[in-house]
Structure formats: structure tokens, C-alpha cells
């Protein structure tokens with residue numbers, strides 16, 4: 436699903452809080468990494484023209500297709516490569532800030548340690564910032580549907596590695612009813628042992644309904660952001676709780692359509708959530724896998740949800756305000772968004788060509 440971005444959308448400064456690092460890998464980058472690492476990919480991984488991943492349904496896409504694609508990522512340098520690749524793509528769409536989600540056990544199957552994965556991502560972040568000015572940070576995540584002893588092992592791994600670019604803590608993966616409270620002691624343990632407070636966010640209210648968001652809101656420590664959370668619209672009380680607690684929903688419209696949470700954009704509650712007074716920002720979720728981008732989500736917000744330029748800028752400012760970064764960086768980024776109103780144009784800062792030093 437690729438949507439053309441027009442110049443007025445490109446001119447809007449953007450920020451993203453919800454994107455999974457492995458999910459940013461395009462078919463082209465996947466083939467490049469697989470060739471470098473001598474990984475044999477499934478013959479039907481891509482469409483016949485090679486431009487997209489091939490899948491039967493969303494579940495197939497985010498399980499076996501995702502797993503097969505992720506096998507191409509083997510080393511610390513690969514994480515640097517995919518991070519740099521994604522962030523420079525974002526910078527070319529006038530993104531100022533991105534927070535990426537990293538599952539702490541993602542490299543385990545190929546013998547890559549969590550610190551190596553994070554150091555690779557950090558190197559990609561530094562290189563992208565040097566070449567384009569974009570700023571990025573990392574949220575580390577636990578994954579649901581694992582036995583709790585595995586989750587606790589991951590918690591100890593996370594708590595023991597305090598990299599300055601890790602700024603937030605998340606739980607992702609398939610939602611199931613009533614599953615969130617069991618992670619409270621795990622989050623508490625990480626927060627108490629990491630060495631500094633981490634921003635708190637939770638995936639909720641996507642596959643499951645508003646009660647799942649309610650569980651997330653009342654988790655300790657309380658999250659300031661909910662990944663997706665779109666099904667909050669089904670319960671007025673939950674909407675009030677989101678507003679009263681200034682919690683932002685990281686909305687990923689195209690992802691929700693592909694996942695068949697809603698049949699089409701016309702049925703998606705983004706506009707209703709915004710009009711109800713809920714803080715929302717726009718996100719791509721797994722752009723390499725889905726074939727979308729952050730810029731395309733802004734285009735979708737205008738074309739299908741009637742977002743004006745001011746509302747799109749507001750979504751960016753909501754994301755920056757709720758980012759897990761320091762206050763001086765937030766103020767600098769917010770000033771850039773305000774300055775864009777006067778400038779009205781955008782010229783991407785081209786990254787340096789050729790291999791990095």
C-alpha cells in the first residue's frame with residue numbers, strides 16, 4: 436500500500452513515536468542483508484516483482500513473513516544499517532524525531548546480544564543525526580504471549596543494560612483480554628533497577644476493546660502513551676480517562692486497516708478520537724513490512740480524515756511533547772515545528788552518499 440505524498444504534506448514537520456525497528460526493513464534492504472549474511476529467504480517472501488512482501492492475511496504477515504524477513508538481520512552492523520536506512524527515509528519526509536521500539540530478545544535466535552543490538556541502533560541514530568539532523572531514541576519492549584519466566588528473564592536483561600538512548604519501556608505483541616496486570620511487577624522491577632526512570636507506554640486497545648486500555652491506564656507505573664488504543668472510542672469512560680490523564684494515543688491508521696481492526700479509513704475512529712479531545716499522533720508501525728511511511732500516514736490523515744495543516748502540525752507537537760526526551764530537546768523541536776508555519780517549504784537534507792566510514 437503506497438500512497439504518494441504531496442509537497443504540502445512534505446512541508447509539515449513530523450514526529451513518530453510508534454515504529455518497530457525490524458518492521459522498517461524494506462524488501463530491498465531485506466534482500467541486501469540476506470545476500471551479505473548468506474541467509475536463504477523463503478522463495479515466496481516477496482511479490483513476483485519483488486517490490487513488496489507477500490502474505491495471505493495480516494496474521495501471516497506479522498508472524499511467518501516477519502520472522503523470515505527478520506532472519507536477514509544478524510549483526511550489530513545490520514542494526515546500524517537498518518536504523519540509518521529508516522531514519523534517513525524519515526528525514527527525507529521532513530521528520531524531526533522518531534522513537535523506535537526494540538524487542539530485547541530479537542537478536543537471541545541468531546546469537547546477537549541485546550547490548551550489541553542497541554549499540555548498533557545507537558550507531559545508526561548517531562550517523563543519521565549527523566547526516567540529516569533527525570533525532571531518534573529507543574523504547575525497549577517486552578512481548579506478550581511468552582511464559583512469564585521468559586518475561587522475567589527479559590526484564591533482568593533490560594534492567595542490567597542502561598544505554599542513554601533507551602528512554603522508554605513498552606509491552607507489545609498479541610493482546611488478550613485481562614493480560615496486562617500481570618506485567619505490573621515486571622515493569623516495577625525494571626523501573627527500580629534500570630538506574631533512571633523510563634517513560635512508560637503500552638500497546639493496548641487494538642485487537643482488544645476499551646477494557647484493555649483501561650487496564651493499561653491503571654497499570655503502575657502509569658503509561659503516558661498508549662500504542663494504538665483506537666478501540667477506546669467504544670467506551671466514553673475510557674475516553675474521559677485518556678483526556679483527564681493527558682494520555683496520548685499513538686495511532687497507526689494504515690496498520691489498523693491491514694490488521695482488519697477496521698475495514699477501511701472511513702470506519703476508522705481517528706477523527707472521532709481527535710474531535711472528542713483525545714491527544715493523538717500519527718505513526719507507521721511496521722513501514723517496511725506494510726509498504727507505508729510516516730509521511731504517507733500524514734497524507735492519509737489529510738485525505739481520509741480531513742486534517743488541516745494546523746491539525747497535522749498539532750499531531751507532530753503532541754508526539755514531541757509526549758516523547759521520552761529531555762525538555763531542552765523538546766523545546767528546540769517544538770520551535771522548529773512553529774517555524775515551519777512561516778517557512779512553508781521543505782528541502783530534504785540529502786544524506787552523504789557512499790559507504791559510511
Ligand SMILES: [Zn+2]
Nearest residue numbers: 607638662720
Ligand atoms: Zn506496534
